[in-house]
Amino acid sequence: MKLFYTPGACSMAVHIALNEAGAKYDLEKVDLQSKKTESGLDYIAINPKGYVPCLQLDNGEYLTEVGALLQYIADSNPAENLLPAVGEAARYRVLETANFVSTELHKNFGPLFNPATTDEARKERMELIGKRLDIVNSQLEGRDFLVSDQFTIADAYLTTVLGWATFAKLDLAAWPNLGAYAGKMMSRPGVVATLKAEGMM
Ligand SMILES: N[C@@H](CCC(=O)N[C@@H](CS)C(=O)NCC(=O)O)C(=O)O
Incomplete structure (x- = not known):
């Protein structure tokens, strides 16, 4: 997984969840003004919404929206109990x-x-x-x-x-x-x- 983030922005919630979950991930910083990533990628091509966060999943797909990403991370790491199971x-x-x-x-x-x-x-x-x-x-x-x-x-x-x-x-x-x-x-x-x-x- 790779988290596209901007320091201190709402992507930090996802970053915290990744760390609390003990997940393995890479980071790539996004400049929200230029819409370029730190390795020079065009962020709009990655996430046409243009805002952070965006998570590249291990299958290569990109997932966005803080609420969805938090649930994804919690459900992918159930042992850490960051979110109770479906139905509870x-x-x-x-x-x-x-x-x-x-x-x-x-x-x-x-x-x-x-x-x-x-x-x-x-x-x-x-x-x-x-x-x-x-x-x-x-x-x-x-x-x-x-x-x-x-x-x-x-x-x-x-x-x-x-x-x-x-x-x-x-x-x-x-x-x-x-x-x-x-x-x-x-x-x-x-x-x-x-x-x-x-x-x-
Ligand atoms: N609906 C989005 C909102 C994300 C959002 O507000 N991101 C802000 C940083 S906290 C951002 O990247 N703003 C820059 C922009 O919209 O160009 C979500 O929940 O993920």
């Missing part, structure tokens, strides 16, 4: 939360990184993200992990998105459970290995 009620709780992180957090952060976003639009977006973080903060009350009593793909995703808070000038101090959670996640070997590989620490 707990699976749908993990997917429910991973989808919440995707559609209610990940996608709402995007405009905060766009210099064209007006101050007013930024303020509105921050308020909306704040409401969503209230929910996650409550969900984390008294727990070490987002859904079950162990690390799942939902944690890989949330850890990645929380890493954007500093860049977005969002102070996590308003959500004490989130701050504590982010600290714990950032010390996991699989997360540390990911951050180092992406040059983020």
Whole structure:
């Protein structure tokens, strides 16, 4: 497998999942401005969507979308329990939360990184993200992990998105459970290995 990624982007969730799963994979960095990979490939020819992540599977096919890739990695490495098995009620709780992180957090952060976003639009977006973080903060009350009593793909995703808070000038101090959670996640070997590989620490 080969993960096409950009340091610190949402592809990091997939990278964390690969490390937590103990999977074997190669990495290829993508420059999102030029749409070239570090070895000089035309990224649009690989993934016409033009965004990261993209995972080249061992059969040569390319698979995209964070949510699908997280499930693929978890289901390909069931011993690591990153996602309960098909049919188990707990699976749908993990997917429910991973989808919440995707559609209610990940996608709402995007405009905060766009210099064209007006101050007013930024303020509105921050308020909306704040409401969503209230929910996650409550969900984390008294727990070490987002859904079950162990690390799942939902944690890989949330850890990645929380890493954007500093860049977005969002102070996590308003959500004490989130701050504590982010600290714990950032010390996991699989997360540390990911951050180092992406040059983020
Ligand atoms: N729907 C996609 C969204 C991926 C996405 O938002 N990727 C961002 C980085 S976090 C990106 O590559 N943006 C650059 C672009 O769209 O050109 C997914 O879930 O994988």
